[in-house]
Amino acid sequence: MLDKNNTGSKVWADTAYRSKKNEAWLQKNGYVSDIHHRKPKGRSMSERTARANGRRSKIRSLVEHVFAQQKSRMNLFVRTIGIARARTKIGMANLAYNFTRFVWHQGQIASA
Numbered sequence: 001m002l003d004k005n006n007t008g009s010k011v012w013a014d015t016a017y018r019s020k021k022n023e024a025w026l027q028k029n030g031y032v033s034d035i036h037h038r039k040p041k042g043r044s045m046s047e048r049t050a051r052a053n054g055r056r057s058k059i060r061s062l063v064e065h066v067f068a069q070q071k072s073r074m075n076l077f078v079r080t081i082g083i084a085r086a087r088t089k090i091g092m093a094n095l096a097y098n099f100t101r102f103v104w105h106q107g108q109i110a111s112a
Contacts, residue, residue, distance in 0.1 A: 002029075002031065009030060009031055009032050010031070010032045010033075010034045011026055011031045011032065011033055011034060011035065012034050012035070012056065012059065012060055012063075013034075013035045013036070014035070014036055015035070015036040015037065015038045017035050018033075018035045018036065018037065018038065022035075023035075034056055034059075035056075036053050036056055036057075037049045037052065037053060066097060069097065070093050070094075070097055074093055074096065074097070076089075076090075076093045078090060
């Protein structure tokens with residue numbers, strides 16, 4: 001999933017991906033971990049950790065909303081034979097989503 005050609009070095013992920021092994025691999029390969037921290041069992045999360053997770057959630061939610069809309073409103077479910085067909089299906093869904101967002105933004109400008 002990680003691409004060396006990507007200019008960004010930060011890795012954003014859910015708490016399920018945080019482990020010592022993953023953190024060591026990320027550091028060894030020049031990535032910066034921005035993976036959420038888990039709440040300790042039987043204790044409350046520290047204020048510092050909660051703020052850090054909140055900062056991460058602000059960024060991740062912008063991306064997750066796109067996937068949520070494609071899955072729920074557009075009924076996107078990729079089940080194809082071959083990677084080329086899957087890429088095409090996802091590309092068309094992205095195009096349709098972007099057109100929808102463009103029309104929405106044009107409406108916001110016109111009413112202002």
